[in-house]
Amino acid sequence: MSDNVITDSAITGSTSAPIRILLVDDHPVIRAGLRAVLDAESDLRVVADTGDPDDGVRRASAGGVDVVLMDLQFGGEMRGADATRRITERPDAPRVLVLTTYDTDTDILDAIEAGATGYLLKDAPPEDLAAAVRTAAAGRSALAPRVATRLMDRMRQPATTLSSREVEVLQLVADGRSNQQIAAHLFISQATVKSHLVHIYSKLGVDSRTAAVATAVERGLIRR
Amino acid sequence: MSDNVITDSAITGSTSAPIRILLVDDHPVIRAGLRAVLDAESDLRVVADTGDPDDGVRRASAGGVDVVLMDLQFGGEMRGADATRRITERPDAPRVLVLTTYDTDTDILDAIEAGATGYLLKDAPPEDLAAAVRTAAAGRSALAPRVATRLMDRMRQPATTLSSREVEVLQLVADGRSNQQIAAHLFISQATVKSHLVHIYSKLGVDSRTAAVATAVERGLIRR
DNA sequence: TTGCCGGTCAACCTTTCGATGGATGCCTCG
DNA sequence: CGAGGCATCCATCGAAAGGTTGACCGGCAA
Numbered sequence: 001m002s003d004n005v006i007t008d009s010a011i012t013g014s015t016s017a018p019i020r021i022l023l024v025d026d027h028p029v030i031r032a033g034l035r036a037v038l039d040a041e042s043d044l045r046v047v048a049d050t051g052d053p054d055d056g057v058r059r060a061s062a063g064g065v066d067v068v069l070m071d072l073q074f075g076g077e078m079r080g081a082d083a084t085r086r087i088t089e090r091p092d093a094p095r096v097l098v099l100t101t102y103d104t105d106t107d108i109l110d111a112i113e114a115g116a117t118g119y120l121l122k123d124a125p126p127e128d129l130a131a132a133v134r135t136a137a138a139g140r141s142a143l144a145p146r147v148a149t150r151l152m153d154r155m156r157q158p159a160t161t162l163s164s165r166e167v168e169v170l171q172l173v174a175d176g177r178s179n180q181q182i183a184a185h186l187f188i189s190q191a192t193v194k195s196h197l198v199h200i201y202s203k204l205g206v207d208s209r210t211a212a213v214a215t216a217v218e219r220g221l222i223r224r
Numbered sequence: 225m226s227d228n229v230i231t232d233s234a235i236t237g238s239t240s241a242p243i244r245i246l247l248v249d250d251h252p253v254i255r256a257g258l259r260a261v262l263d264a265e266s267d268l269r270v271v272a273d274t275g276d277p278d279d280g281v282r283r284a285s286a287g288g289v290d291v292v293l294m295d296l297q298f299g300g301e302m303r304g305a306d307a308t309r310r311i312t313e314r315p316d317a318p319r320v321l322v323l324t325t326y327d328t329d330t331d332i333l334d335a336i337e338a339g340a341t342g343y344l345l346k347d348a349p350p351e352d353l354a355a356a357v358r359t360a361a362a363g364r365s366a367l368a369p370r371v372a373t374r375l376m377d378r379m380r381q382p383a384t385t386l387s388s389r390e391v392e393v394l395q396l397v398a399d400g401r402s403n404q405q406i407a408a409h410l411f412i413s414q415a416t417v418k419s420h421l422v423h424i425y426s427k428l429g430v431d432s433r434t435a436a437v438a439t440a441v442e443r444g445l446i447r448r
Numbered sequence: 449t450t451g452c453c454g455g456t457c458a459a460c461c462t463t464t465c466g467a468t469g470g471a472t473g474c475c476t477c478g
Numbered sequence: 479c480g481a482g483g484c485a486t487c488c489a490t491c492g493a494a495a496g497g498t499t500g501a502c503c504g505g506c507a508a
Contacts, residue, residue: 026347027257027346027347028257028261028347028348028349028350029254029257029258029261029346029347029348029350029353030253030254030257030346031257032256032257032258032260032261032350033251033252033253033254033255033256033257033258033260034253034256034257035260036256036257036259036260037252037253037256075347101325122251122253122254123250123251123252123253123299124252124253125252126252126253126256129253173434174434174438175434175435175438176430176432176434176435176436176437176438176439177434177435178432206400208400208402209434210397210398210400210401210433210434210437211399211400211401212400213400213434213437214398214399214400215400
């Protein structure tokens with residue numbers, strides 16, 4: 001589980017200045033928990049926390065922060081990836097560790113694409129969290145084992161890549177629209193919708209719209 | 225938001241013995257956060273916490289606990305309702321407050337049916353959590369406003385109740401099975417499956433299987 | 449350039465689904 | 479007790495979705 005950072009704690013644990021951490025999560029309980037867990041480490045120090053992603057971006061950009069722990073979803077919206085992007089696109093930006101409950105493919109890819117240094121799950125044991133913060137502060141990637149496994153699986157399965165148009169169609173199918181409604185909504189013919197669906201079925205290895213939705217949701221290709 | 229427990233803190237806050245709390249949640253960070261938030265209140269005291277629901281039942285049954293804060297899902301499984309049931313079915317059982325991330329209808333009903341005294345969401349502010357614990361310790365129900373709203377909505381909408389057989393069929397539809405497969409799986413004819421689906425459609429106000437799945441998932445009638 | 453791929457469309461046929469209608473048994477309530 | 483509501487079951491038929499073949503266009507890379 002947590003076997004990749006033994007040397008880190010030995011290096012940064014004693015002499016140098018503590019790693020300064022900013023928490024961005026809209027759950028007060030989570031913030032309190034992370035603060036308690038991380039402040040228990042002598043070489044880590046939570047310098048601020050906020051429940052508002054915009055406020056998080058401001059504080060991260062103001063300096064004095066080494067690592068940002070960022071939640072992905074705020075009040076049901078996925079604003080964490082955007083906040084991460086705005087933080088990392090600046091020069092001398094702090095490292096951003098995404099810390100979320102879910103491990104769906106789209107979430108992971110969005111976060112990585114936004115410039116996150118690592119991706120952790122909230123059910124991780126405290127020592128893994130501290131280890132990941134140290135790893136991120138050193139500039140190296142920190143991925144939870146389950147997340148890493150998912151990424152490896154994705155690498156091995158390039159056939160699971162739907163085109164943006166196909167995702168668009170499939171999302172409408174998942175919303176319960178008929179082919180006719182989808183065609184009207186996208187300003188294309190039903191034949192084209194069917195064509196897309198056929199391609200989707202073959203890529204996902206299924207043979208019906210509901211099965212396609214089921215597997216796509218399972219693999220995190222579409223949201224529900 | 226937190227307008228229903230002002231008198232409680234005034235009553236129990238100063239003189240009497242502190243309310244003894246047991247935390248049952250498989251997320252270490254959540255446990256640490258709840259402990260930090262609740263121990264900050266002078267009249268509340270977290271006496272134990274565990275990540276294992278069976279262990280939680282044991283500790284709750286051993287006595288010395290006034291209120292149990294119980295998560296519903298453990299490692300992806302919904303074992304919290306069962307643990308709640310086993311705690312509350314004993315005489316002199318402590319009060320159980322269900323504390324979870326989601327507010328789907330099935331979750332709420334399962335928890336209440338299992339004997340939970342209250343239902344809270346993890347994104348609640350700390351003062352609401354403390355207030356709910358005091359309310360539960362006094363033997364009164366504590367429902368988060370969003371949960372209460374959902375229950376009221378459900379009361380106003382009795383048409384949203386699917387029979388167990390209908391839920392069974394709809395769950396298989398959501399898994400991507402065809403009517404023929406569902407019929408074989410349930411040892412009935414396709415005609416019967418279709419009949420169930422028609423009833424489901426009328427109850428949900430939709431007219432296709434994918435739309436039925438979409439709204440049922442949205443309302444928490446089936447899991448995904 | 450010559451493919452390949454993504455997106456678009458059409459015609460045809462087969463399978464599945466949805467709508468309609470009807471049957472039985474169980475439970476409750478007047 | 480009997481009427482009505484509900485869940486469960488089944489059959490038939492038109493409509494929709496799925497499968498196939500074939501085609502066109504634009505971009506992009508070998």
